[in-house]
Amino acid sequence: MHDHDDQHAIQPPTTGPNTPPDDTGTDTDTDAGGSHHPEAAETSTTLDWPQLLDALRTVGATDGADAAKWWIQDTIGGRVTGDPRPAARRILAGTTDGEPAVQDTLPGANSGWAASFAACHRGTSSGEHAAAAASLTGEQWQQAEAAYLNGFDTAVTDAITAACRRTLHPTGDDRDLTGLHPDHLTLGGVGVFAGDWGSYTDGDGAWRTSRGCVGTLIDTWNGWAVFRCTRAVADAIVEDLQQNRDTYRSHLTADGVAAADLDRQVDESLAQVRFDGDVIVVDSTRVSGDPDDVERIAPDDGRYVVMGWSWCWEAVDPYDCDRIAGDLPEPDRQQEWVLLTHAPYTMVAPPPYRVTAVRHRPSGTFFAELHYNGELIAAILGGLWPTHLAGTGAPFDGAHWQAYVGAARHCGKPMTEAALLDALADEYRLAVATDTEIAAGNTLVRLLDDTGTILAFVRVTPRPAGPAAFRDVRELLRQQPAHPYGVSWQYWTGTAWRHLRSAGAYPADTGHQPTPGPGHGAPRDGTAAPSAD
Structure with a gap:
C-alpha cells in the first residue's frame, strides 16, 4: 500500500442524511430538516453506484499515472545523473516482492483526489456535487x-514497473x-545464455554481461548449459569473440x-573464431598446442550449437544483460519441446496431446485413447502391427x-506416427506403473539399450534410501543375466529416471550415461512397458 495523505481522505458529511442514492430515480432526497434536494435526485440518476465506482477507479488511474510520471523523472528518468539501472533494479525488485522500503517511497494520493467525485457526475455544478456527496452513507x-x-495505486505501480523494465530491458521495451x-x-525451453568473456561487475557490485544470447537448452554438462541458436545469434557470438x-x-x-x-600472444590465449x-x-x-585442434560447427536445420559440451556457457537472467x-519469445512460446518423462530419449512439442486408457488384449493387441487438451479425439490400435489411429472424432x-x-524426435531423429504413438502409450503405462510402485513403498529399475529401447524391468523392494x-x-543388478544389447540401468526416483549403473561393455558404476544411438525400433526381445491394467 502506498502512503496517502490521511488528513485529506474523504470523510462522510457531518450534516445531512445518510440516505443512499435512489436507484429508481424517484425524488426522495431530504435535507437535515426533512425537506427534499431535487439537485441530488438529478445526479443520482446520472450514474448508478457500480458505474460511479468504476468511474472513480478510472479517474484514480489517470491521477496515478500522472503522479508516476513525475516520480519516474526524479528517480530513474531524465533528471537523474549517472547510471539509472541500479536504482531501477532495486525499485523493480521491491515492487515485485512488496518490500515496504520501496513501496513506502512510491507516490500516494493527496487532498486533490476528493474533487474526483464531482468529475464522475457529468454536467453537475459544485452545488449539485455537494448534494450528491451529502446523500452517501459512511x-x-x-x-x-x-x-x-x-x-x-495500481496505475502508479504499473507505470513505475514498466519504466524500470524499459530502463533495464536489453532491447529497450517493457516486456x-x-x-x-x-x-x-x-530442457527444450528457450532461455538467455552467456559466456564468461563478456561478464563484468557494475558499480553496485552486481554481476552483468555485455550480451546474452537467445537459444534453446538441449543439454547440460558439469553444470554448464548446451544450447542451440539461430544464425543471427551465432553471428553475434562470433562478433563478440572477435x-x-x-x-x-x-x-x-x-x-x-x-x-x-x-x-x-593473442592466438595463444584466445581461439580464432570465424x-x-x-x-x-x-x-x-595455438591455445592448446595441438595442430589438429580445429572445430567445425555446421548448422543443423539452420541452428548452431556453438562449442557445446566444451565451453562454459550458463543460463542468465535477461535483466543482467x-x-x-x-x-x-512470447510467454506461450518459451518451451520449444519437452522430453517425455518415461519414454527414453523422446522429445515432443509441448502438450496437449496425451495417450490414456491403454487396455491390453490376450491377442497381444492394445487399445488406447488419444486426447487433445483433455478432450478425446481418436482411438488407437496397436500391438501386432504398427500402432495407428483406428478412428477419429469431430x-x-x-x-x-x-x-x-x-516435430517429434527420438535420439535426435524424426519419428514415425507409429513410433510416436508407442512412446505416448509407454508414457501413460509407465506413469501408472511407477505411481503404483512408489505408493507401495517400492520402485522400478529398467535396462536400456543404446537407442533407449527398454529391455527389462526389475522391481526393487523396498525403495532404496x-x-x-x-x-x-x-x-x-550384477547378478541379473547379461543382455547382449543392454548398456544402462536406470531407477525411478519418484520424479525422474536416474542412471544407476552401466551394463554390457560399459564399465560398471562409473556414472557414465551412454550416448543415445541413432535409431528407434521395436524392443529386440519384445519387452514392453509394465501394463497399466
Whole structure:
C-alpha cells in the first residue's frame, strides 16, 4: 500500500442524511430538516453506484499515472545523473516482492483526489456535487475512497514497473522477462545464455554481461548449459569473440608488447573464431598446442550449437544483460519441446496431446485413447502391427496432428506416427506403473539399450534410501543375466529416471550415461512397458 495523505481522505458529511442514492430515480432526497434536494435526485440518476465506482477507479488511474510520471523523472528518468539501472533494479525488485522500503517511497494520493467525485457526475455544478456527496452513507464513502485509491495505486505501480523494465530491458521495451529467468528453464525451453568473456561487475557490485544470447537448452554438462541458436545469434557470438580478441590485443599493446609478437600472444590465449560459409570454424591450435585442434560447427536445420559440451556457457537472467542477441519469445512460446518423462530419449512439442486408457488384449493387441487438451479425439490400435489411429472424432485436426508428429524426435531423429504413438502409450503405462510402485513403498529399475529401447524391468523392494541401499541394488543388478544389447540401468526416483549403473561393455558404476544411438525400433526381445491394467 502506498502512503496517502490521511488528513485529506474523504470523510462522510457531518450534516445531512445518510440516505443512499435512489436507484429508481424517484425524488426522495431530504435535507437535515426533512425537506427534499431535487439537485441530488438529478445526479443520482446520472450514474448508478457500480458505474460511479468504476468511474472513480478510472479517474484514480489517470491521477496515478500522472503522479508516476513525475516520480519516474526524479528517480530513474531524465533528471537523474549517472547510471539509472541500479536504482531501477532495486525499485523493480521491491515492487515485485512488496518490500515496504520501496513501496513506502512510491507516490500516494493527496487532498486533490476528493474533487474526483464531482468529475464522475457529468454536467453537475459544485452545488449539485455537494448534494450528491451529502446523500452517501459512511460505508459508501469508504467504497468510493477505496475505488479511487485502487485505481491510483495500481496505475502508479504499473507505470513505475514498466519504466524500470524499459530502463533495464536489453532491447529497450517493457516486456516482462521474468519467465525467462534461469530458475524456470528446463530442457527444450528457450532461455538467455552467456559466456564468461563478456561478464563484468557494475558499480553496485552486481554481476552483468555485455550480451546474452537467445537459444534453446538441449543439454547440460558439469553444470554448464548446451544450447542451440539461430544464425543471427551465432553471428553475434562470433562478433563478440572477435571483439574480445581485439580488446585483449589493445591491452597487450598498452602493456608494451611488441607489434611483431601481438598475434602470437593473442592466438595463444584466445581461439580464432570465424565463419567459413555457413560453418563456424574454431581454431584453438595455438591455445592448446595441438595442430589438429580445429572445430567445425555446421548448422543443423539452420541452428548452431556453438562449442557445446566444451565451453562454459550458463543460463542468465535477461535483466543482467546489456544487450540480447536473438528474438525473445512470447510467454506461450518459451518451451520449444519437452522430453517425455518415461519414454527414453523422446522429445515432443509441448502438450496437449496425451495417450490414456491403454487396455491390453490376450491377442497381444492394445487399445488406447488419444486426447487433445483433455478432450478425446481418436482411438488407437496397436500391438501386432504398427500402432495407428483406428478412428477419429469431430475435434480431430489432422494437419495439427501431423505437425506434432513431424516435430517429434527420438535420439535426435524424426519419428514415425507409429513410433510416436508407442512412446505416448509407454508414457501413460509407465506413469501408472511407477505411481503404483512408489505408493507401495517400492520402485522400478529398467535396462536400456543404446537407442533407449527398454529391455527389462526389475522391481526393487523396498525403495532404496541411502548409499548402502543403492550398493545393494547395484549388486542385485550384477547378478541379473547379461543382455547382449543392454548398456544402462536406470531407477525411478519418484520424479525422474536416474542412471544407476552401466551394463554390457560399459564399465560398471562409473556414472557414465551412454550416448543415445541413432535409431528407434521395436524392443529386440519384445519387452514392453509394465501394463497399466
